[in-house]
Each structure stands twice: as C-alpha cells, then as structure tokens.
Amino acid sequence: xxxxxxxxxxxxxxxxxxxxxxxxxxxxxxxxxxxxxxxxxxxxxxxxxxxxxxxxxxxxxxxxxxxxxxxxxxxxxxxxxxxxxxxxxxxxxxxxxxxxxxxxxxxxxxxxxxxxxxxxxxxxxxxxxxxxxxxxxxxxxxxxxxxxxxxxxxxxxxxxxxxxxxxxxxxxxxxxxxxxxxxxxxxxxxxxxxxxxxxxxxxxxxxxxxxxxxxxxxxxxxxxxxxxxxxxxxxxxxxxxxxxxxxxxxxxxxxxxxxxxxxxxxxxxxxxxxxxxxxxxxxxxxxxxxx
Amino acid sequence: xxxxxxxxxxxxxxxxxxxxxxxxxxxxxxxxxxxxxxxxxxxxxxxxxxxxxxxxxxxxxxxxxxxxxxxxxxxxxxxxxxxxxxxxxxxxxxxxxxxxxxxxxxxxxxxxxxxxxxxxxxxxxxxxxxxxxxxxxxxxxxxxxxxxxxxxxxxxxxxxxxxxxxxxxxxxxxxxxxxxxxxxxxxxxxxxxxxxxxxxxxxxxxxxxxxxxxxxxxxxxxxxxxxxxxxxxxxxxxxxxxxxxxxxxxxxxxxxxxxxxxxxxxxxxxxxxxxxxxxxxxxxxxxxxxxxxxxxxxxxxxxxxxxxxxxxxxxxxxxxxxxxxxxxxxxxxxxxxxxxxxxxxxxxxxxxxxxxxxxxxxxxxxxxxxxxxxxxxxxxxxxxxxxxxxxxxxxxxxxxxxxxxxxxxxxxxxxxxxxxxxxx
Numbered sequence: 001x002x003x004x005x006x007x008x009x010x011x012x013x014x015x016x017x018x019x020x021x022x023x024x025x026x027x028x029x030x031x032x033x034x035x036x037x038x039x040x041x042x043x044x045x046x047x048x049x050x051x052x053x054x055x056x057x058x059x060x061x062x063x064x065x066x067x068x069x070x071x072x073x074x075x076x077x078x079x080x081x082x083x084x085x086x087x088x089x090x091x092x093x094x095x096x097x098x099x100x101x102x103x104x105x106x107x108x109x110x111x112x113x114x115x116x117x118x119x120x121x122x123x124x125x126x127x128x129x130x131x132x133x134x135x136x137x138x139x140x141x142x143x144x145x146x147x148x149x150x151x152x153x154x155x156x157x158x159x160x161x162x163x164x165x166x167x168x169x170x171x172x173x174x175x176x177x178x179x180x181x182x183x184x185x186x187x188x189x190x191x192x193x194x195x196x197x198x199x200x201x202x203x204x205x206x207x208x209x210x211x212x213x214x215x216x217x218x219x220x221x222x223x224x225x226x227x228x229x230x231x232x233x234x235x236x237x238x239x240x241x242x243x244x245x246x247x248x249x250x251x252x253x254x255x256x257x258x259x260x261x262x263x264x265x266x267x268x269x270x271x272x273x274x275x276x277x278x279x280x281x282x283x284x285x286x287x288x289x290x291x
Numbered sequence: 292x293x294x295x296x297x298x299x300x301x302x303x304x305x306x307x308x309x310x311x312x313x314x315x316x317x318x319x320x321x322x323x324x325x326x327x328x329x330x331x332x333x334x335x336x337x338x339x340x341x342x343x344x345x346x347x348x349x350x351x352x353x354x355x356x357x358x359x360x361x362x363x364x365x366x367x368x369x370x371x372x373x374x375x376x377x378x379x380x381x382x383x384x385x386x387x388x389x390x391x392x393x394x395x396x397x398x399x400x401x402x403x404x405x406x407x408x409x410x411x412x413x414x415x416x417x418x419x420x421x422x423x424x425x426x427x428x429x430x431x432x433x434x435x436x437x438x439x440x441x442x443x444x445x446x447x448x449x450x451x452x453x454x455x456x457x458x459x460x461x462x463x464x465x466x467x468x469x470x471x472x473x474x475x476x477x478x479x480x481x482x483x484x485x486x487x488x489x490x491x492x493x494x495x496x497x498x499x500x501x502x503x504x505x506x507x508x509x510x511x512x513x514x515x516x517x518x519x520x521x522x523x524x525x526x527x528x529x530x531x532x533x534x535x536x537x538x539x540x541x542x543x544x545x546x547x548x549x550x551x552x553x554x555x556x557x558x559x560x561x562x563x564x565x566x567x568x569x570x571x572x573x574x575x576x577x578x579x580x581x582x583x584x585x586x587x588x589x590x591x592x593x594x595x596x597x598x599x600x601x602x603x604x605x606x607x608x609x610x611x612x613x614x615x616x617x618x619x620x621x622x623x624x625x626x627x628x629x630x631x632x633x634x635x636x637x638x639x640x641x642x643x644x645x646x647x648x649x650x651x652x653x654x655x656x657x658x659x660x661x662x663x664x665x666x667x668x669x670x671x672x673x674x675x676x677x678x679x680x681x682x683x684x685x686x687x688x689x690x691x692x693x694x695x696x697x698x699x700x701x702x703x704x705x706x707x708x709x710x711x712x713x714x715x
Binding site for chain 2: 005006009013050054110114116117118119120121122128135137139206209210211212220221251252255256260261263264
C-alpha cells in the first residue's frame with residue numbers, strides 16, 4: 001500500500017467522522033449545547049439497520065431509510081423530553097443531561113439486545129477499482145460519495161430554504177430570531193431531526209466498513225467526531241466537514257508513517273496545536289463580544 | 292402544557308426504573324436458577340448454607356458448593372455462556388453417578404474486574420466451598436487475592452494470564468497457591484505458537500503480528516511469541532497494534548503486512564476484533580494464513596458473522612470438537628443437545644474438565660460437604676499437585692505447585708465452518 005491508498009482510507013474514515021460531526025456542530029450552532037447522546041443515536045441507527053437487513057431481509061436502501069426515520073424520531077423525542085425542559089437552565093445542566101441520555105441509550109440497548117456483538121451483513125459488493133496503482137474498494141468510494149452528497153445537500157438546504165435561513169438566524173442571534181417571528185423551538189426540533197437522520201446514514205456507512213454492532217458502538221466514533229467538529233470550528237458546517245476529513249487522514253497517516261501505538265496521541269497533539277493557534281478551530285467564527 | 296410534560300417525564304422515568312428493576316431480577320434469576328441438582332441434593336445444600344459458621348450436620352448426600360463467574364453478557368459473552376453450560380452439564384453428570392454431589396452457582400461478571408469482585412461477594416455469601424474462579428483474565432486477576440485471603444480453592448477454566456495465579460506476574464513469582472488454571476498460560480500460548488510455526492514452515496515463512504497493546508492477554512502472548520520466534524529464527528516482517536480507541540479500522544495494519552509480504556498474520560487477540568480483521572482483509576483482497584490463539588475460538592458462533600471468511604484460519608487450542616474418542620463424542624453430543632446444536636468451543640471443554648478434575652480430586656481426598664472451605668482448599672491443593680487427570684483437553688494433565696497446568700496444545704483449522712484438528 002502506498003501513499004495514495006492511505007490517503008483514500010483516511011478520506012473514507014474521515015467522511016464517516018465528518019457526517020457524524022455535522023450532527024454535533026449543527027446542534028451546537030443552533031441550540032448552543034453539546035449533544036453527547038449523538039454517538040448513541042448512531043448506535044440505535046446501526047441496530048435498526050442491522051435488524052432490517054438481517055431479520056426482515058430488506059435491501060440496503062429501504063433499511064437505511066427505516067434507520068433514518070427511527071433515528072429522526074428518536075432525536076426529536078430526546079430533544080422534547082430531555083433537553084427542551086432545560087432550555088433556560090445553565091449549559092452545564094444540559095451537558096450532564098446529555099451524558100445521562102447517552103448512558104440511558106447504551107444501557108437500554110444492552111438490556112434489549114444484549115451486549116454480545118452482532119456482525120453487520122455485507123451490504124456492498126466487495127471489489128475494488130485501480131487508481132494510479134492503488135486499489136480502492138467500492139465501499140470506500142461509496143462512503144466518500146455519500147459524504148459529498150450529504151454535504152452538498154445540507155449546504156443547499158441551509159442556504160436556499162426558508163427553514164435554512166431561519167436556522168442561520170437562530171445560530172446568529174436567538175433573541176433577534178424570536179423577535180423576527182421565528183419559532184425557535186420548532187427550528188431546534190428540525191435541527192435535531194436532521195442531525196439524527198445524518199447519524200443514521202453515518203451508522204450504515206460505519207457498519208458497512210467495520211461490521212460490528214454492539215451497545216457502545218457509538219461512543220468512540222462520537223468522541224472522534226466531536227473532536228473533528230472542534231477541530232474544524234464547532235458551529236461551522238464546512239468546518240465539521242473539513243475537520244472530519246483531516247482527522248481521518250491524520251489518524252491513518254499517523255498509523256502508517258509513525259506508529260500504530262501513537263496514532264491517537266498524534267491526532268490530539270495536532271488538535272492542541274490548531275487550537276493554540278486558532279482557538280475557534282480551523283473555520284470557526286471569531287466571536288465578537290457584544291457591547 | 293408544562294404540567295403535561297412533567298407528567299410524561301415522570302411516567303417515562305417510572306417506566307424506565309421499573310424496566311431496569313425487572314431486568315436486574317431477570318438476570319440474577321437466570322444466574323442462580325439452572326444448576327439445581329437433578330436428584331434432590333439441593334435441599335440439604337440449603338441446610339448447610341443456613342448452618343454455616345456452626346458445625347454443620349454431616350448429612351450424606353450433602354452438596355459441595357461450587358461458585359464461578361464469567362461474562363454472560365458483554366463482548367466476551369460467548370466464553371462465559373460456553374463455560375456455564377459445560378460446567379452445568381458436567382455437574383449433572385457427576386451428580387448422576389451418585390457419589391460426591393456438586394451444586395453450581397455461576398454469576399455474570401461481564402468481563403469486568405469490579406463486577407467480578409461483586410460476584411465474588413455474592414458467591415461467598417452463598418457459601419461457596421470451591422470455585423471455577425473466573426472465565427476471563429482481567430476479572431481473574433482482580434479476585435485471585437480474595438480466593439487466597441479466604442482460603443477457597445479455585446481453578447479457572449480459561450483465565451490464562453499469569454496474573455490469575457501469580458501475585459507478581461511479571462516475574463512469575465509469589466503464586467497464590469490455591470488458584471489453579473485448566474488452560475495454558477499466556478506466555479505458553481505464545482511459545483507454543485512460535486514453535487508450531489517453526490515446525491511447519493509449509494504454512495508460510497513471513498509473519499506479521501497484529502496485537503492489542505492495551506490488553507494484558509494480548510501483549511502477554513505477543514511478548515513471548517516474539518522472543519521465541521526470534522530464538523527459532525522465524526522472520527517477523529511487520530508488527531502492528533491497536534487499542535480500544537481505534538479497534539475498528541485495520542486497513543493500515545493489514546496494508547503494511549501485505550506490502551511487507553507477510554504470508555502469515557498472527558493474531559493473539561479475541562475473536563471480536565479478529566472478525567473485523569478477517570472482513571477487512573477480504574475486502575482488500577489480502578489472503579494470508581491467519582493464525583490465532585484461544586481467543587480466536589468463538590468466532591464461528593458470532594451472530595451474523597460470515598463463517599466463510601474464517602475458512603482456513605489456524606488456532607492453537609487444546610481441544611477439537613471433531614476428535615473421535617468417546618469422551619469428546621459424548622460431550623459434544625450432550626452439549627449440542629443443551630445449546631441448540633452449537634458446537635462446543637475450547638472454553639466449554641476446559642470448564643467441563645474443571646468440574647471433573649475437582650470431582651476427581653475431592654473424591655480422592657475424601658472431601659465432604661460439611662468441611663470448611665479452608666480444609667477443602669488444603670485437601671484439593673494436595674490432590675491437584677500430585678494427581679494426573681485425563682480429560683477432554685488433554686491426557687496425563689498435571690499441575691505445578693503454583694497452579695500452572697502442563698498439557699500439550701493442538702493446532703486446529705477452520706474448515707467448512709467447523710473446527711477441525713490438524714494432523715501432525
């Protein structure tokens with residue numbers, strides 16, 4: 001395997017991080033909260049897709065759609081039950097609640113589906129194309145392709161639709177948005193719905209590449225994606241995309257060219273350096289103090 | 292509106308709590324319910340439990356209480372459930388013979404050291420007189436000191452780390468003395484693997500190793516394998532690691548192994564990450580010989596796993612379910628009947644041997660149910676260090692003073708979705 005192959009694996013891993021990071025960054029941008037239960041929504045999405053594929057024998061597209069529907073509903077329900085009552089509470093209370101929801105989902109999954117690992121069925125044809133001496137599997141191409149499509153669709157949605165404009169308004173100034181007649185609660189629900197739907201897509205891509213489904217599945221990718229969101233500038237959608245891709249590529253390069261033992265240390269060292277130089281992340285907005 | 296929400300939330304909380312409670316009840320019930328001896332021996336067993344502390348009546352037909360814990364849930368659940376089922380089977384069989392009666396209680400520790408300590412407390416309160424210790428190594432290392440402090444004899448079916456039997460595992464020093472092993476120690480597995488590969492160069496000659504560097508079990512085997520491989524002149528062309536935080540993507544490790552020209556990939560790891568490695572190697576079109584150790588055992592029963600990916604995988608284990616001797620045949624048949632046709636793995640065989648070796652030692656030493664656990668411990672220690680045991684996992688098995696087992700491993704290859712012994 002040469003440089004190009006590593007780059008492509010990095011982009012593929014980074015694409016999954018990027019889609020998950022979008023969920024973190026959108027919720028942060030609009031509701032100003034860190035939704036640590038996001039990783040566990042991915043886990044639920046993976047279980048739904050797993051049962052749809054293996055037990056009901058659905059093809060991949062309907063299974064993914066089912067997973068998106070379930071995750072979207074779950075995201076909205078979590079927001080209504082756990083976060084909405086705390087809208088005026090301190091951000092610390094909301095953060096702790098999010099951690100609580102995360103544990104609730106993990107343990108709930110463990111009780112319902114037991115904690116033994118289930119193997120996600122192979123959904124994409126295995127095989128690869130040759131590109132400049134490197135062989136790239138179809139799965140990698142699909143992952144990167146889906147990530148690009150999601151990114152483009154989301155950018156269009158945010159910039160061209162009324163709801164998108166309302167979301168931008170909320171993220172800029174919630175108080176002013178309310179005065180302009182925007183239903184902020186509704187916008188936050190929509191944000192959670194979109195973020196959780198993306199989590200379902202991420203879960204299918206994640207499990208297609210790494211086919212193990214277990215109750216703590218979402219924890220590690222969740223933390224990595226959160227890191228990616230901070231890396232790119234939390235609250236910024238292009239930032240989450242860039243941060244995710246860079247994190248994936250750095251992780252794979254660190255493993256390939258430095259040491260498999262030090263890869264995480266290197267990833268986080270890069271994060272620290274970036275935050276020292278640019279405290280709001282790569283594409284983060286400079287926060288002006290309001291006077 | 293606000294009131295309604297409060298009601299909804301409190302209802303949800305109440306429901307979830309009830310759910311959690313019922314779940315707890317369910318699991319502990321499952322753990323304690325099964326192993327009732329078939330011939331009414333349990334009644335007197337309960338009597339001795341109540342009479343503990345005061346001299347118990349020496350009723351004939353009283354049962355010896357055997358404890359044990361292992362992962363019945365969690366990522367290593369395949370092992371715990373196999374051990375539990377095989378131990379229950381063995382207990383039923385020895386009780387049916389009519390001699391010394393056993394009663395087994397097996398608790399869930401979810402392959403977690405803290406839960407194993409809790410399980411130990413539960414078993415001790417129950418009045419355990421001898422034990423199967425733990426199924427996995429890390430929980431074993433946590434409770435071995437307690438077995439020593441309380442003078443309860445324990446033999447672990449599959450806790451293979453040196454830390455299970457030695458207080459100072461780095462130097463193989465200060466053995467607990469009353470904690471024994473039925474399986475090989477980790478270093479022995481590493482050495483045996485290297486010796487096997489050195490003796491069978493037709494499998495391949497260039498070796499890549501992928502191990503989990505935050506796991507005692509994996510690094511223990513790796514270290515000894517590496518030094519033995521160097522001593523035997525084996526060519527190790529690549530060494531890669533992973534840990535809990537990046538146990539999903541193995542493309543780099545496999546890619547490096549492939550470009551280094553490795554035709555054997557040695558995997559001293561559990562079957563869970565191993566299944567991901569096999570899948571990803573297949574996606575890359577990389578087809579070396581994968582060589583695992585006892586942690587690889589269980590990969591065929593992983594739910595949803597495409598067993599054709601494991602075709603041709605070697606693993607070193609003392610037991611193969613296709614052996615033609617009567618003992619193995621009977622065991623496999625009874626185990627399959629009990630476990631919906633599941634073929635027993637090495638952990639099940641080790642557990643079965645544990646119960647039989649305990650029974651053999653206890654009968655030879657004249658152990659009775661009214662003896663204290665400390666007296667039973669002394670009696671069993673004496674027997675185990677002097678007796679020879681013939682079981683599923685080996686003939687003429689003996690134990691050293693420190694509790695290490697001596698038996699020879701067999702190489703097994705996965706063919707048509709089953710473990711098949713390799714003829715030497």
